[in-house]
Amino acid sequence: MKVMYRLAVATAMALMSVGLTSGSAVARSSAGVFDVYIGSIRGGTLSYKGTEQGGQYSTAGRAQSVGVIGALTRARYEAQSQGRLRGQTFVPSAYSEEANTGRRQSKARMSYIGGVPQVKEYEPVQGPKPYDLDPSQQGGTLDPMTAIYMVLRDQPGAQVCKMRFDMFDGRRRSRILLANAERKDNRIICTGRYERVAGFEPEEMAERQFFPIRVEYEPGTDGFYVVDRVVITTLYGRARLLRR
Numbered sequence: 001m002k003v004m005y006r007l008a009v010a011t012a013m014a015l016m017s018v019g020l021t022s023g024s025a026v027a028r029s030s031a032g033v034f035d036v037y038i039g040s041i042r043g044g045t046l047s048y049k050g051t052e053q054g055g056q057y058s059t060a061g062r063a064q065s066v067g068v069i070g071a072l073t074r075a076r077y078e079a080q081s082q083g084r085l086r087g088q089t090f091v092p093s094a095y096s097e098e099a100n101t102g103r104r105q106s107k108a109r110m111s112y113i114g115g116v117p118q119v120k121e122y123e124p125v126q127g128p129k130p131y132d133l134d135p136s137q138q139g140g141t142l143d144p145m146t147a148i149y150m151v152l153r154d155q156p157g158a159q160v161c162k163m164r165f166d167m168f169d170g171r172r173r174s175r176i177l178l179a180n181a182e183r184k185d186n187r188i189i190c191t192g193r194y195e196r197v198a199g200f201e202p203e204e205m206a207e208r209q210f211f212p213i214r215v216e217y218e219p220g221t222d223g224f225y226v227v228d229r230v231v232i233t234t235l236y237g238r239a240r241l242l243r244r
Helices: 002-009 067-072 144-152 202-207
Strands: 028-038 041-053 056-065 076-086 089-100 105-113 116-123 163-168 173-184 187-198 210-219 224-234 237-243
Touching (some): 041 144, 089 144, 173 210
Antiparallel strands (some): 028 237, 163 173
């Protein structure tokens, strides 16, 4: 299902956790499951796991349709990513994904040299388009799985709601911005947006470029805050990710 794939891959939607500085010898790991709602309908699940240790990180996630939507369309997204940590900066070294939107299957695989993505595989193959991006000009971007990991990672209170990065999935470039921290009781609420930047079809850019995002955190352990829910405005209505 197209909306599930876009939710998992591009919009932020959100998955992962952790927040150590590079150079720490102590491993910090995290895992969790989110229910995905489109309006009032539970349409999917999103699960994740991730580890950081010794200046390295690795992360993996899976999204799939369930319930009524799952009975109509068996959508699935699986991805893995790994890379280095430079302080609080994530530098991917390898990324792979497999997805089935219900209408088509796709694969992607990228490696990185000096922070610049090298597209090793991207299926289905398409002919050249006037809006295609040159991967060699996408240095400094994150892969989709690392981006997902960034959005939902557990964070120290002082770092919550301070996020801005670009993402490149092998064809399209997009941007995620989270700011405007609001404290409500013991929770922290961030607002921001997902933005289509380049590499999208002209019809998609004309359709809509900005999608509001709200991320809500609750206190965790050791001074960290944990993502409890994510709300995203999509072309198909409001999507919510609720941690189980």
